[in-house]
Amino acid sequence: MGMLRGGTVRRRFTILYATGFLGSGAVLLALTYLMSGTRVTSRAPGQPPDGASGGSLIAAEQRIQDLQGQLAELHEQQNHRLLVGSLIALLVMAGVSLLVGRLLAGRVLRPLRLITAATRRVSADNLHERLAVAGPVDEVKELADTVDGLLERLEASFVAQRRFVGNASHELRTPLATMRASLDVAVAKPEPAAQTLALAGRLRTELDRVDHLLDGFLVLARAQHGTLADRTPVPLDELVAEALAARAAGIAAKALTVEGGAEGAGLAPAWTRGSAALLSRLVENLVDNAVVHNEEGGWIRISTGLDDGEARLAVETGGRVLDQGQADRLTRPFERLGADRTGSETGSGLGLSVVAAIVAAHGGRLAVLARPEGGLSVTVALRAAAGQEGTGGLTA
Known part of the structure; x- marks a missing residue:
C-alpha cells in the first residue's frame, strides 16, 4: 500500500496493472487445479456371474485393486506436476504482468507526458503557443483544453502588463512635469516670498522621490514581465x-x-x-x-x-x-x-x-x-x- 502512495504515477499504474494481471492468472490456475483434482473411486463388486469360482473372483478383485492403486498413484503424480507447473507459470506470469503493466502505463500516460513537456516549453516569451491536443473528447483532451485556456488568460495578462509598462512612463510622468513647471513659475516671479521658496524646495524633493519611485516601478515591471530583445x-x-x-x-x-x-x-x-x-x-x-x-x-x-x-x-x-x-x-x-x-x-x-x-x-x-x-x-x-x-x- 505504501508503494502505491509514493513514487511516480507510472510506477503506481504498473503495480496496479501487474497486480490485476497476476491476480487473474492466480485465480485461473487455482480453478484449473481444483477442477483437475477428481478422484477415482472404487465400486463394490456385484454378484459373481453363474459358474464363476471363488478363486477366480478373488483374483479378479485383487487385480482391480492393483489397477486402482496404480491409477491413484498416477493421479497424485499428475497433480504434483500440475501444481509445480502452476507455480512456474505463476512466476512467469508475475514477470509478464510487470512488463505488460509498465507498457500499458506508459501508453496511458504518454499524452500526459506530452502535455507536461509542451507546458514546460511555454514561457513569457511564447505564451501564444498552445497544446492543441487532437483526438476524442476524453479526460486527457479536457485537461489539455483547460491548460490552453489558462495560457490564453496568462497571455492576455502579460500583454496588459507590457502595455502598462509602455504607457505608464508617459502617463504618470506628465503630471510630475506639470507640477515641476508650476513650481518653477511660482519661484520665477519677482521677489517670491521666503515661504514660497521653502515650500518649492520641499515639493521638489518630494517630486524627486516620487519620480525615483516611479522609475523603480517601471524597471521592476520591465524586468519581471518584459522581453530582453536588446x-x-x-x-x-x-x-x-x-x-x-x-x-x-x-x-x-x-x-x-x-x-x-x-x-x-x-x-x-x-x-x-x-x-x-x-x-x-x-x-x-x-x-x-x-x-x-x-x-x-x-x-x-x-x-x-x-x-x-x-x-x-x-x-x-x-x-x-x-x-x-x-x-x-x-x-x-x-x-x-x-x-x-x-x-x-x-x-x-x-x-x-x-x-x-x-x-x-x-x-x-x-x-x-x-x-x-x-x-x-x-x-x-x-x-x-x-x-x-x-x-x-x-x-x-
Whole structure:
C-alpha cells in the first residue's frame, strides 16, 4: 500500500496493472487445479456371474485393486506436476504482468507526458503557443483544453502588463512635469516670498522621490514581465566604474572607503550578455544600496571577475550585525531593515528587489548574505559572454 502512495504515477499504474494481471492468472490456475483434482473411486463388486469360482473372483478383485492403486498413484503424480507447473507459470506470469503493466502505463500516460513537456516549453516569451491536443473528447483532451485556456488568460495578462509598462512612463510622468513647471513659475516671479521658496524646495524633493519611485516601478515591471530583445555584450567592471564615479560626491560626504578604487581601478574584466540598460540599473542599485545604507566612515568592497563560466559582481559593506532571515527579506519590494533604512530620503525599498528581478530576467543567481562581522555581502552571478568562459578569478 505504501508503494502505491509514493513514487511516480507510472510506477503506481504498473503495480496496479501487474497486480490485476497476476491476480487473474492466480485465480485461473487455482480453478484449473481444483477442477483437475477428481478422484477415482472404487465400486463394490456385484454378484459373481453363474459358474464363476471363488478363486477366480478373488483374483479378479485383487487385480482391480492393483489397477486402482496404480491409477491413484498416477493421479497424485499428475497433480504434483500440475501444481509445480502452476507455480512456474505463476512466476512467469508475475514477470509478464510487470512488463505488460509498465507498457500499458506508459501508453496511458504518454499524452500526459506530452502535455507536461509542451507546458514546460511555454514561457513569457511564447505564451501564444498552445497544446492543441487532437483526438476524442476524453479526460486527457479536457485537461489539455483547460491548460490552453489558462495560457490564453496568462497571455492576455502579460500583454496588459507590457502595455502598462509602455504607457505608464508617459502617463504618470506628465503630471510630475506639470507640477515641476508650476513650481518653477511660482519661484520665477519677482521677489517670491521666503515661504514660497521653502515650500518649492520641499515639493521638489518630494517630486524627486516620487519620480525615483516611479522609475523603480517601471524597471521592476520591465524586468519581471518584459522581453530582453536588446541583448548585447556588457562589461560589468565598466558599469561599476561608471556608477562609482557618478556617486563620488555621496561617497565623499559619508567618508566611505571604497576597496577597488573610486573609479573602478583594479577591477577584473567581466563581460556578460544582456540588456545594457537593465544591467546598468542593477549595478547602480547595488552601489546606491552600499552608499546610502552605510555608516559614516564605513567601507565598501567591490569585486568583479569570471569564475566557472560566470561573470560575477560582489559588493560588500560593513555595518551592524544582521540576521540572515532579515537579509533574505531585502529582495522583496519595500522591505527595509531598521529605522536607519526607513528614514532614508533617497531609499524607496525597491533597490534589491529590482536587482533580483533583473538577475532573474537574465537567468542568473543572486545571493544576499549577512556578514558575521556585520554588514551585507551581495553577489550577482550571470552567464559569461561568449569567449570568456575559460577565464576565472575575482579581483577587487
